[in-house]
Amino acid sequence: MVFRRPFQDRAAAGRALAQELGKRAFADPIVLALPRGGVPVGAELARVLKCPLDLIFVRKIGVPGFQELAAAAVVDGSAPEVVINEEVVGYADVPQSYIDEQVKVELQEIERRRREYLGARPAPKLEDRTVIVVDDGIATGTSMKAALKAVRRKNPKSLVLAVPVAPRESIEELRALVDEAICLEMPDPFYAVGAHYREFHQLADDEVVRLLGDIEKEQKSGSTTVAT
Numbered sequence: 001m002v003f004r005r006p007f008q009d010r011a012a013a014g015r016a017l018a019q020e021l022g023k024r025a026f027a028d029p030i031v032l033a034l035p036r037g038g039v040p041v042g043a044e045l046a047r048v049l050k051c052p053l054d055l056i057f058v059r060k061i062g063v064p065g066f067q068e069l070a071a072a073a074v075v076d077g078s079a080p081e082v083v084i085n086e087e088v089v090g091y092a093d094v095p096q097s098y099i100d101e102q103v104k105v106e107l108q109e110i111e112r113r114r115r116e117y118l119g120a121r122p123a124p125k126l127e128d129r130t131v132i133v134v135d136d137g138i139a140t141g142t143s144m145k146a147a148l149k150a151v152r153r154k155n156p157k158s159l160v161l162a163v164p165v166a167p168r169e170s171i172e173e174l175r176a177l178v179d180e181a182i183c184l185e186m187p188d189p190f191y192a193v194g195a196h197y198r199e200f201h202q203l204a205d206d207e208v209v210r211l212l213g214d215i216e217k218e219q220k221s222g223s224t225t226v227a228t
Helices: 010-021 038-049 086-092 096-118 142-152 168-177 205-221
Strands: 029-033 053-055 058-063 066-075 081-084 130-134 158-165 180-185
Touching: 010 038, 010 130, 010 158, 010 180, 029 038, 038 053, 038 130, 038 158, 038 205, 053 096, 053 205, 058 096, 058 142, 066 086, 066 096, 066 142, 081 096, 081 142, 096 205, 130 142, 142 158, 142 168, 158 168, 168 180
Parallel strands: 029 053, 029 130, 130 158, 158 180
Antiparallel strands: 058 066, 066 081
């Protein structure tokens, strides 16, 4: 796929992705977004597919001194899913003791975000549903791999990966973990996720809470308004 142009922002990327997913007939879908950046994208999918929007909490564990480079990632749950980026760990000589300690730290942050974003909302039932896992983009794929493995353990009817932009090699690696992988743009060279957006600010917690509330209110009222 030839990269055409940067997305204006996450909402615009979500609308473009929703156009593609809207062509499919998903059985009992639910959108799970990776906060924070995946939430504006997931909100647009939930609007078009008229399905619930919820969150899957994943935290990246960066290489010491180079936190943007993922050595591992952790997803919460009764048995937290930890995925190690073996290539990075080997290259950067990251000790297992460091990863183990950071898993504890990141699980605490996940719990803080869960309380902040979802309050007392119960975890959604994923068994026998079409689960669409969404983010604003993928770089190495370590965080997404952890998320997909955790969701697969919940026995969904179908597991779909949907992202606006990612490197082709990351999508090909993740394709083995899902029933369908949908990525609008696979630019070469890739650079960083943010390089493929004109506007790519760091979302605040209150923006995530507002978006979740907006979708819930719209669906309760039967509204299908799409943000512009």
